[in-house]
Amino acid sequence: MKVILHQPQRREIEITGGKRLAEIAKELDINLEAHLVVRDSTILTRDEFVQDSDVIEIFPAVSGG
Numbered sequence: 931m932k933v934i935l936h937q938p939q940r941r942e943i944e945i946t947g948g949k950r951l952a953e954i955a956k957e958l959d960i961n962l963e964a965h966l967v968v969r970d971s972t973i974l975t976r977d978e979f980v981q982d983s984d985v986i987e988i989f990p991a992v993s994g995g
Contacts, residue, residue, distance in 0.1 A: 931980055933958070934987040937965075952976040964991055
């Protein structure tokens with residue numbers, strides 16, 4: 931799968947095999963409570979399975995006011 935990270939600069943990573951999002955986050959050392967993960971314009975939850983053929987994007991969550 932292709933993983934596009936937007937933090938703070940854009941970079942792309944290839945990961946082999948399908949995995950649950952929680953496994954991908956652990957592998958990339960990403961805290962899912964501080965990031966949004968998107969596949970095809972849909973936000974994913976930590977239990978979602980990501981196929982080998984998918985492209986996901988990871989964005990840092992921004993808060994404040």
